[in-house]
Amino acid sequence: MSVFKEFTKGLWRENPVLVLLLGTCPTLAVSSSSLNGMGMGLATTFVLFGSNVVISLIAGIVPKKIRIPVYIIVIATFVTIIELLMRAYAPESLYNALGIFIPLIVVNCIVLGRAEAFASKNGVLSSALDGLGMGLGFTLVLTFLGMTREFLSTGSLFEVKVITAWNTDFLLPASAPGAFIIVGLLLAGMNYLNYRRSVKRHERYIPPQGLDCRHCSICKLIDED
């Protein structure tokens, strides 16, 4: 794949949340407002970029049997660094809103999944672009979801009230069940758009292949030899 494609695939074609269905837990939990969603997405992008680069560099020397614990140590180190940076420099409201979710980036499947499925098998530049692309795709989904949920529940975007006459809070979109409903609709909408695109090109619509459990290889912790 051309280098540029490594970056753009994370935005739509292999979007980590909507196509690979990784990292749905933070997606549902943190996207209740646009600022929270964007902040979480950017924090995860930083971790993805850093961990992909480092893991791609060390993948050659790490013994296969302990590669998962080693990757997790690397990821956890990056997450702790970004938590310290946020505590020091981020505005207080953002840190309080995201506080408990930052350490959970470690178990965000996108990070470990890309490290194991891609960064350990590709060069530094591709891995870096992959990390950036996946992170950006994640951020876009989270921000879009956050804007939708915030707008539907309080009529504001990024904490600026767009519809001033809106005086009560509609709680469903801001809560967990509403998150499930809206993400489900988003998934359906995305599949439909892809389907229409292939109809227009007179091709058969083939859902993304090779992205199921069998090819993920995160859980496949038994030796391959």
Next chain:
Amino acid sequence: MLKNSNSLKNTETPWKLGAFLAGVGLLAAAALAAADLFTSSPIAEARKRSLRSALLQVLPEFDNDIGNDTFDATSEDGAAVKFFIGRRGGKVVGVAAETSDRNGYGGEITSLCGMLPNGKINLMLITRHNETPGLGARVCQRKEQKTIFNVFRPSPEKLPGNIYLDQFNGKNAALKPKKRGGDVEPESPWRVKKDGGDMLYMTGATVTSRAVSRLAERSVKTFDANRNRLLEEKK
């Protein structure tokens, strides 16, 4: 360009694997130590700044190093209360009580309650909470709602009001329950109305309202219990 990921060493004994893992752990620890060194003072600065701005809002003007002019006390019900004493020219102009209640709806609620030397509440702020937006958060927040019409105007100096928090202004430990008709024994005035007290509560956010009331009650009562020590003049 696919890297050959088959990096089997000749003797992959558990000892070597363990040593490798330990080495990675040490490297990670070193990186974190460096990051901690780099961020520890900005973090302390940020904490001090947010504490100071909160104290400036709940207390009248003071000119002492309030971050270090503190007094730790325990309330009647065994909770920790931290007092910040604000002085002007050595004389006490106000005391702020910081305390937490674990029984908010979404977890811990931390309040900063500014009181005048006569024990009456000047202003109450909720500094940390995890309440439901639109319900419990409405009881706890003092935020100016920015709309598209005033998004570019700078925020006003004064903190916005909040009926649930402002109801405590001017009350102190000597608060008597309001008289009621009939021969119903009035409960403590610090309970919310539906529990027999006099405090406003928000429908749908009773748990939060109760917790906030408890925090206000704890602040004034603990101040009263320690008032001699707190109002000592510093030479």
